[in-house]
Amino acid sequence: MLQSPNAATYFLQAVEAYEVLDSDKRMKALQQGDFEMLEAPLQLLAKAASMEPTRITLSDDPATPSWIAPLYALTLDGIARGTIQDVQVTLQVVAHLSQQDRFAASIAAANLFGGEWRAISNELTDEHRVQFQNLIRRIPSADTFMLHASAKSDSRRLAVWFEVEGDWKPSRDVVLATTITLAAQDGIAKRWPVVWPAFVDSIGVPDNDAVIKASISMQTPEALLFVRLNQAEAFNEMLRGFRKLFARP
Numbered sequence: 001m002l003q004s005p006n007a008a009t010y011f012l013q014a015v016e017a018y019e020v021l022d023s024d025k026r027m028k029a030l031q032q033g034d035f036e037m038l039e040a041p042l043q044l045l046a047k048a049a050s051m052e053p054t055r056i057t058l059s060d061d062p063a064t065p066s067w068i069a070p071l072y073a074l075t076l077d078g079i080a081r082g083t084i085q086d087v088q089v090t091l092q093v094v095a096h097l098s099q100q101d102r103f104a105a106s107i108a109a110a111n112l113f114g115g116e117w118r119a120i121s122n123e124l125t126d127e128h129r130v131q132f133q134n135l136i137r138r139i140p141s142a143d144t145f146m147l148h149a150s151a152k153s154d155s156r157r158l159a160v161w162f163e164v165e166g167d168w169k170p171s172r173d174v175v176l177a178t179t180i181t182l183a184a185q186d187g188i189a190k191r192w193p194v195v196w197p198a199f200v201d202s203i204g205v206p207d208n209d210a211v212i213k214a215s216i217s218m219q220t221p222e223a224l225l226f227v228r229l230n231q232a233e234a235f236n237e238m239l240r241g242f243r244k245l246f247a248r249p
Contacts, residue, residue: 007096008056010048015070017041023194026077035081042078045071046085049092053099062157063182064104069192069199071097072108079117084128090117091135098145103176106150107203110242113139136246144243154179162221170224173235174212177205178224181212204235 018041029037057065075093078086090112097109124132140146151172158178159168170178180200184207189196200207206229215223229235 006054007048007051008054010044010051011056011071011096012067014041014044014048014074015067017044018070018074019191027194030077030080035077038074038077038081041074042081042086042089045074045078045093046089049089049096053096056100057102060157060160062154062161062179063186064179064188065100065102066183066186066188066191068097068100068102068105068108069188069195072112072199072202073195075112076115079112079115084124087117087124087132088135090115091132091139094145095135095138095140098140101146101150101153102179103147103150103154103172104180104203106145106147107176108199109139110145110147110245111202113145114242114245141246144246147239147242151175158221158224162219164221168221168225170221170227171232172239173205173229173232174224174227176203176235177207177209177227177229178212178216180205180207181209181216184208185213185216204238205229205231 018038021037021041026037029035035042056067071093075090079090094109094113097105097112100106143149155168155170155175158164158170158175162168180203184196189207192199209227209229211223211227215221215227
């Protein structure tokens with residue numbers, strides 16, 4: 001018996017509809033304020049966002065799932081359109097991304113929540129403000145955007161993948177960098193030549209660190225314990241900033 005489509009179904013359909021768009025034409029249209037070609041993926045995004053959160057990736061493959069970067073980019077395109085509905089969808093997407101148990105998704109959620117939708121929200125009516133406050137309450141805040149839990153889960157996935165025995169606790173920036181490096185090695189940059197580099201830049205760690213790449217290819221997880229990324233200080237500062245977002249008016 002076929003199950004009814006859920007949020008995951010429509011999010012993945014939104015990604016598929018987004019992928020068929022010509023990147024150059026999309027960028028040019030956005031610069032001109034023309035969002036017509038984005039109507040189909042944005043409608044699918046809105047439909048998915050309005051549904052109850054559900055896991056999109058169920059496997060324990062430690063590589064960052066390929067749908068996170070395009071969903072993040074598509075949501076940003078919606079914010080650029082700047083309608084009240086786009087703000088609503090953004091907040092709903094933040095709640096969904098926060099509950100995917102993937103560190104990269106939680107980072108993307110936090111970036112979206114701290115982003116440009118706030119400028120649009122300054123023009124809201126009191127009725128809309130109440131609606132958006134209700135949406136914000138659905139976003140995990142005790143463990144902000146589920147950052148701690150998702151980082152821990154990704155670390156566990158990597159430990160299983162590397163077949164680590166005993167205690168193994170790489171730093172959070174290295175955990176994230178390793179998961180996106182695995183995704184890069186799976187060819188995601190070729191599939192999303194514009195979206196992926198922008199996403200990597202937004203999350204604050206590289207997908208091409210030489211030591212991490214060597215550790216993956218040689219299956220030496222102990223080497224990851226000694227990796228010191230140049231971005232580590234800025235990354236940790238970014239995480240501290242995320243925890244303060246709910247305190248903003």
